[in-house]
Amino acid sequence: MQGEKGIVCVTGGTGYIGSWLIFRLLDHGYSVRTTVRFNPENEKDISFLTSLPGASEKLKIFNADLSNPESFAAAIEGCVGVFHVATPVDFENKEAEEIVTKISIDGALGILNACLDSKTVKKVVYTSSSSAVIFNGKDVDEMDESFWSDMDYAKSLKSNAGSYIISKTLTERAVLEFSEKHGLEVVTLIPSFVVGPFICPKLPSSVLSVFDMVLGEKTESSSCLDLVHVDDVARAHIFLFEHHESKGSSRFKLNGSKLPCLSSKKLLDSGFEFKYGVEDMFDDAIKCCKEKGYL
Ligand SMILES: NC(=O)c1ccc[n+]([C@@H]2O[C@H](COP(=O)([O-])OP(=O)(O)OC[C@H]3O[C@@H](n4cnc5c(N)ncnc54)[C@H](OP(=O)(O)O)[C@@H]3O)[C@@H](O)[C@H]2O)c1
Numbered sequence: 001m002q003g004e005k006g007i008v009c010v011t012g013g014t015g016y017i018g019s020w021l022i023f024r025l026l027d028h029g030y031s032v033r034t035t036v037r038f039n040p041e042n043e044k045d046i047s048f049l050t051s052l053p054g055a056s057e058k059l060k061i062f063n064a065d066l067s068n069p070e071s072f073a074a075a076i077e078g079c080v081g082v083f084h085v086a087t088p089v090d091f092e093n094k095e096a097e098e099i100v101t102k103i104s105i106d107g108a109l110g111i112l113n114a115c116l117d118s119k120t121v122k123k124v125v126y127t128s129s130s131s132a133v134i135f136n137g138k139d140v141d142e143m144d145e146s147f148w149s150d151m152d153y154a155k156s157l158k159s160n161a162g163s164y165i166i167s168k169t170l171t172e173r174a175v176l177e178f179s180e181k182h183g184l185e186v187v188t189l190i191p192s193f194v195v196g197p198f199i200c201p202k203l204p205s206s207v208l209s210v211f212d213m214v215l216g217e218k219t220e221s222s223s224c225l226d227l228v229h230v231d232d233v234a235r236a237h238i239f240l241f242e243h244h245e246s247k248g249s250s251r252f253k254l255n256g257s258k259l260p261c262l263s264s265k266k267l268l269d270s271g272f273e274f275k276y277g278v279e280d281m282f283d284d285a286i287k288c289c290k291e292k293g294y295l
Helices: 016-027 069-076 097-118 151-156 162-182 205-214 230-243 265-269 278-291
Strands: 007-011 031-036 059-063 081-084 123-127 186-191 193-195 227-229 249-254
Touching: 007 016, 007 069, 016 031, 016 081, 016 205, 016 230, 031 069, 059 069, 069 097, 081 097, 081 230, 097 123, 097 162, 123 162, 123 230, 151 162, 162 186, 162 249, 186 230, 193 205, 193 230, 193 278, 205 278, 227 230, 227 278, 230 249, 249 265
Parallel strands: 007 031, 007 081, 031 059, 081 123, 123 186, 186 249, 193 227
Antiparallel strands: none
8 A cells, every 4th residue: 555645765764863754754644665774694673664653554675775876776766755864874984984975975876866767756855964064163153054064174173973074064065966967856954963762773873972972971073062853853854855845955954952053044934843842852862762771
């Protein structure tokens, strides 16, 4: 049975945001295809996805890897929309920054080419990151969508997140350029730190980092500690897919903190309403960590 709103594809279904977005899309009446990296030597337990409400009729799992950009075509064929959420994450610097960035950009462009070839995809929502904005070296209180992280400044920080900052910034730029060049409608969404409950089995790195920062065990190289609830992140992805009309490309910030350094004005002006405050983010994350035995 096909969901009444059509078929959409979510890349990176095993991740924190990807899995929560799938949960919400099924709930909203979509049929969902998601891509997962299969490893024959280490089979993943994806029962947390296949047991979601509605999944048995409306969720299909595909095998695709950003290192093989053509591998997403089968999942995207026949979809009305694509949410490109997957990203290589390498905070331990196992790979050179150039390799991580190449995988991220080539994978994203492979996905966008598959969207063009499909002739059915009407819009792509790309999950960017505040990392693509805040590392700009400028001393300002509030940043809007015109700010971009500066690559020389990001490199000078010598942070473990260096390859993440650079790959997210250059991939978002490449995605927006592709959209302009080929007339494919693309919206990029820029979440700040994502906190809240999770359905994936692994404790999400952003939830862990925020707990560490709040408990004073870690300091970030940026003074920004803007937060957003994972359910608002999923709701904003769906909102921009369903409601935002634009020819070409647009960039939107997503930040649920009361005193943000990342401004969500553009998103709020377009009609999005946040449902959760900081207290909900922590209450829901702590409750979920307790239920899953992390606390
Ligand atoms: N969490 C945050 O605070 C936050 C904030 C702003 C933006 N974001 C963005 O949101 C997106 C999701 O982040 P997340 O927190 O949900 O991260 P996550 O839990 O680490 O999920 C990352 C996903 O990407 C997949 N992936 C990694 N490398 C891949 C590759 N080579 N090919 C295919 N898939 C690959 C992972 O698959 P495996 O399970 O196989 O590794 C996983 O499904 C990312 O684009 C991230 O930049 C996150």
